[in-house]
Amino acid sequence: MPANKRQQGREEKRAELLAEARRLFIEDGYEATSMAALAKAAGVAGNTIYWYFTDKDDVLLAVLNAVLSDVLTDYRQVASAPLEDQLGWVVRQLQQMNRLVSTVHTRAALAPAIDEWHTHFHLITESLFRTALQQAGVDRASIDAEIKIGAFAIEGMLTHGLDDAQQRAICQRLAQQWTNG
Amino acid sequence: MPANKRQQGREEKRAELLAEARRLFIEDGYEATSMAALAKAAGVAGNTIYWYFTDKDDVLLAVLNAVLSDVLTDYRQVASAPLEDQLGWVVRQLQQMNRLVSTVHTRAALAPAIDEWHTHFHLITESLFRTALQQAGVDRASIDAEIKIGAFAIEGMLTHGLDDAQQRAICQRLAQQWTNG
DNA sequence: TCAGCTCTTGAATGATATTCAACGACGTCT
DNA sequence: AGACGTCGTTGAATATCATTCAAGAGCTGA
Known part of the structure; x- marks a missing residue:
């Protein structure tokens, strides 16, 4: 049109x-x-x-923000669900943009604007992650490491085509780790 | 010349x-x-x-194999070290090719040859990972998930510029997880 | 109706990976 | 030594990108 x-x-x-x-x-x-x-x-x-x-990267930026905003909006509905379910939900949500994950990493090295978005994205998501883990009662000393491990696990699941069983096993293992002590 | x-x-x-x-x-x-x-x-x-x-991707393929072969050769020297040290060593080794990690993921979606290398790479590294975890006595039921989590954590550390303290904390947390039960 | 701003566009421009066709040097066979 | 074919090299295409330019078309407000 x-x-x-x-x-x-x-x-x-x-x-x-x-x-x-x-x-x-x-x-x-x-x-x-x-x-x-x-x-x-x-x-x-x-x-x-x-x-x-202004750019092709500018288009990418807009797309990233649009998707992120949609996901963040829907997140509220599961924010109070058990940790493992939350994890699974997030992975399933982000799955739709799995191709974009690698792209962001590659473009971040080349386009400052994308790099900025990337760090911003991690700030947001890790902050959400932190409150979730704190609520679950994860040990304060190791919470920073756990956040990173969780974030990287999610990224990994997105970029490598794992089947549902593998994904569930990973989410389960991570959640179990956090709901014990 | x-x-x-x-x-x-x-x-x-x-x-x-x-x-x-x-x-x-x-x-x-x-x-x-x-x-x-x-x-x-x-x-x-x-x-x-x-x-x-034949290709630019063919050059990439050759570079990837060269680097991988070097790293694999040197790995023998630390294969018997404690798990946490091994982890740290691998991360430090691969750090030199951190830019290539995202590249492999992006190119894998576009060039079948790179895609093949990528899955091959994960087969090799996860197999090494498996024997290391088995030796450490990790629970058989969760070993598959742990391998993936470990691999993704390494990839994450490579692609996101973490400082030494953060890296050490993550390696420590992972290794601790595995050396207990 | 005219001036000016907002949009749109076809046609450059410049970078890129890749291919083509010719040319030169080498080894070999006689 | 001389001829020939293969191997290696190259400058000049070609094709596909992202991006820019300059011109123009339509709306809007005076």
């Missing part, structure tokens, strides 16, 4: 492009999605995207 | 290019190293590399 010349608000059109980018980045991956392909999917000329985004 | 026209064996020259590629991929990263830059560093024309390697 190539439309805009003030009938459509700027934000609205940007959101359209963003939705298309999100779909393509998640389905095909960031590096496999060319700006031309994105433009065609959105029904605009190849360079129109640059009116709404 | 552009030399070869039979004075130098094919394998010898390939090794020269490989050494240069290894240096550049590790120092600057795979995606930041252009074939042109690699060629210039090796003192040959841009396309000469294609006489020795």
Whole structure:
């Protein structure tokens, strides 16, 4: 739908492009999605995207924020569930963006904006993790290490295609570790 | 040193290019190293590399194998050390190729050859991990999960720039987990 | 109606990986 | 020694990217 010349608000059109980018980045991956392909999917000329985004990395940034925001919104509903279920839920949620995890790490080394987002992301998630572990009564001395281990385990499960049984076993083991002492 | 026209064996020259590629991929990263830059560093024309390697991914593959082979060779010397020290050693060793970890994950989605190497790599390392954990007397039921958790923790430590204290804390926590019951 | 801003676009530009076709040097067979 | 074919090298394409440029089209407010 190539439309805009003030009938459509700027934000609205940007959101359209963003939705298309999100779909393509998640389905095909960031590096496999060319700006031309994105433009065609959105029904605009190849360079129109640059009116709404400065960069391809800027598009990535927007997609990451959109997905993160959605996940964070839904998180409230399971924040009080048992730890193991929470873990499983998070992994299942993030699974949809598993291709983006490696991308973020690669781009972070090349684009400062992505690097910033990456550290910001870890700050947020590790903070959530911390309160969850504190509530579960994990030993204060080892809580920092546990947080990292948990975060890395999640990343690992996302980037390597594990089957459900393996995922459940890992979540179980981690949760067990935390609910004992 | 552009030399070869039979004075130098094919394998010898390939090794020269490989050494240069290894240096550049590790120092600057795979995606930041252009074939042109690699060629210039090796003192040959841009396309000469294609006489020795089929692809840029093929160069990556060779670099990965070279590094892995070196690390595996050195591993024997610490294979009998306490688990925590082993862990720390592995992390320190692999640290040199931390940029390559994300690269492997991204390229694995795009190049089948890299994907194959990646699964192969995990088979090898997890097998080593398994014997180490078995020797430490880790519970058989949870050993699979522990292996994955350990592998993911290592990957995480490599891809995220943790300071020494954090790394030590994580290795300690993992090892403690395994040396108890 | 005119001026100016917002969008859009086709056509550059520049970097990249990769391929092509020609050329030169080597080893070998005679 | 001379001819020939293979091996190695290269400069010049080609194709695909992301990104920029300059021109123009349409809306909006005077």
